[in-house]
Amino acid sequence: MYDYSEFDDAYVRGRVEQFRAQVERRLDGSLTEEEFRPLRLMNGLYLQLHAYMLRVAIPYGTLNSGQMRQLAHIADRWDKGYGHFTTRQNIQYNWPKLRDVPDILEALADVGMHAIQTSGNTVRNVTADHFAGASADEVADPRPYAELLRQWSTDHPEFQFLPRKFKIGVTGAPNDRAVIRSHDIGLEVRRDGAGALGFRVFVGGGLGRTPMVAQELAAFIPERDLLPYVEAILSVYNLLGRRDNKYKARIKIAVHEHGIDTIRALVNEAFAERRALFSGADQALLTDIRAQFKRPDLSPRDIAPFVAARDADPVFRAWADTNLAAHADAGHAIVTISLKPQGATPGDATAAQMRVMADLAERYGHDELRISHEQNVILSHVHRADLPAVHAALKQAGLATANVGLVSDIIACPGMDYCSLATARSIPIAQEIATRFEELKLEHEVGPLKIKISGCINACGHHHVGHIGILGLDRAGVENYQVTLGGDGSETTVIGQRAGPGFSADEIVPAVERLVLAYLDLREDAGETFLQVFRRLGAQPFKDALYPEQAQRRRDAA
Amino acid sequence: MQHDTILGPVAARAEALNDGYRNHAAIAVLRRALSDPAVGRIALVSSFGAESVVLLHMISVLDRSTPVLFIDTQMLFAETLAYQAEVAAQLGLSDVRTIRARPEALAAHDPDRLLHKADTDACCALRKTEPLERALEPFDAWITGRKRFQGQTRSHLDFFENEGDKRLKVNPLAHWRPDDVQDYMINNRLPRHPLVAKGYPSIGCAPCTSRVKDGEDPRAGRWRGQDKEECGIHFVDGKLVRGPVADDRPQEHKEPPMNVIVTDTGFAADDRGEEFQPPEETGAAALDLGSDADVSALIGRLEGVEAIRIAFPAFSDGRGFTMARRLRMMGFTGRLRAAGHVIADQYAMARRAGFDEVEITPELARRQPWEQWQARADWRAHDYQSRLRGAG
Ligand code: HEM
Ligand code: SF4
């Protein structure tokens, strides 16, 4: 794991002092609120409906137990005892006081963390595959590149006042767990014919009100060209991106309006210039960074205790079958801790729960934790023999929900409960759906199914790429929920299609239930997932389930 | 943007209107606002507070069918509600629209009506800003009763303001003094808000308004004890912006000779001044580039150019940083200046991107004195770029 260099440490502390002074200058009138706004945003501080919200970066989703404990400490000392893990590998605190924020930032700096560039029109926290460095299908660990990009983008003098925010995601595996095609730049680590490392580069993805799947900008760029190439893209965007309309300001619109070929030509031109700016110091730094991400020493041990527990305890077995993923080392497993207990707020964790997870990581997980974009926490290297003990401890802390990847593992944005832009509630809908399927006891039968909910058109809940997506709107003062079907955020990214008229708050949960029951009827066997059935049969049978009256009318007419 | 295609950019219209009306009386400004096609669809926003009756009266004289938006926060004094009905009837206003927060929003965010205790900004956003923003959606312009004397943050108020390139904001009373308001009310025998006589010279919501002692600023009773002067009814980019909307226009035209040049060593007077020429001017020693200029057009033409100035129309528009970097990559070694709305917090960025100096207005130099720029004059320290590029 990456430890801050002296340079990083001095930088972050410098930023805390700068921000302290900026808060003072706002209070004494030197800075207008309008001028202060981007400065506080650059330091992760939003003004929300009820209060300020501080968004702290967890770069590429990786942290150690000391950092997790500090997040717990911040929640206790300056917030209401909990934090909210987001879909972009950040943690948000919803109740900090403006005057406490510099102290919070200082507490973060103490453990090598920060809130820099977690908002504002700049390059945001770089996200990566949450199984990085552990999964079996990986070409290379993407995190050293993400760290290099973090350092490069931090305070980049040209790109702090872009037309709009800019998000970069990196995956090191062909199976895309980082949703890179919905990022402004998506990077996939791959090897060329000669076996040399480099990247396939995508540009112009994004969800929000105009969802678009990123297009391929380059099939392969060599590893050493990463920074000049990304810098070339940003420099083109900074001049070309629209500044007259914030809804048309993302790079996806520039790609759409000018065409990928024009963008590619401009980027290549800029790249030719930029390349000369990098003398190789970045590659030396990359080598140092990579050394810090070396996989921990995974010594072989007998896995008999795991096998025995799995045979003896059905609760453990359900959890193990659902929440474990294959590790590159067969003796180990990747554990996903669900932050989605049925009926709770997706992604919330209390300070006590954070401490439990930190303890488990320290004791059983080589001191490493991950935050996934699906708002869960991951222990990336746990020996199978230790899994029964891990499970027992999680159960005690209310963290052993066995629903990863299932119906109730829902992504939901804050919605009307916290967000000033919301047009509808999203957390309560997620809670009701999860509770309903718990009652039906169908979740494990149904298998992998991604439901994603956004409380307004900005699509923070990624509903466009949910197998079932739900978008809450305001129709003449009444909440109305629109359903999209067949979305996918993986390496086969697809934007879901709108099913038809929306549903009221009372109708939406039964509508989802009808969809899921229809799937169970339609599938050929238990191995065929919801998405596979959808791709085989198309939307019609699902629309029939959603709108039975129309289906009846169609049948009558036929 | 929709409003722009019909009427032309808001900023340009605001500027033209201000120029035309610099020395006019409030009523003339208001007449113009109600009738000029360049203003578009307009509404008066009124709190029916202590001084609101002045504008309401003017409207009733000019065009009593003008839409009047009354924001009922549902936290108002009973006296305000009674006064509202009385004034509307007496003046014959025919289109008073009461604006309230959506019941679901209230139920979700302030079910027990205590939000104002925890966070007045959030409460105002919920009860005023958001409902008003919805109500203003169909309008191109709105009229407010804000006046320069009312607070620090309002001291530069103009008759016509560009509100986030979205709407015009018209402040016919911008230049009025307190006595003007009193005189107008006496001369026109206008009804007084009943609470004025009880010691409330400025009236908002009941929980957030207190009495003002003799000699105190009349607005001292609003949000007493808080660092808050404005309710936050200002939008930029369609989003709420709390506090006043700052003037983003480059101000060198207003106060031409007095701009300040910032370098690593301090503030100085401009020693080049008039010499900057448009980029089309061949043979010029100093060029002026707009924020949308195409730097590539200068390839092969930099011979003999000693200085280039790049405009920053708004501090949030970062194109100039990339333009500067490109000029340096093209081999330009002369003096490079960023001019316009660049703030002290951006000084290190400007220097790192290749600028030598920044040109700012005297107003900005007063608000952000040298010490604030000096704090970022250590631009070589803590610089990730030089570390990654191997340049330092
Ligand atoms: C609570 C206050 C929040 C506000 C006011 C807010 C505001 C916004 C807005 C305005 C956008 C649209 C940006 C655009 O169109 O380019 C957006 C996008 C986004 N937000 Fe939030 N957000 C909030 C919370 C969150 C949270 C908690 C998460 C994570 C769980 C989140 C994740 C995202 C993501 C991933 C997008 C990008 C969608 C895309 O790719 O375009 N936001 N947010
Ligand atoms: S989707 Fe809308 S409601 Fe949900 S967090 Fe984003 S902006 Fe807020």
Ligand code: SF4
């Ligand atoms: S003035 Fe006070 S009560 Fe009224 S909306 Fe603002 S905070 Fe709430």
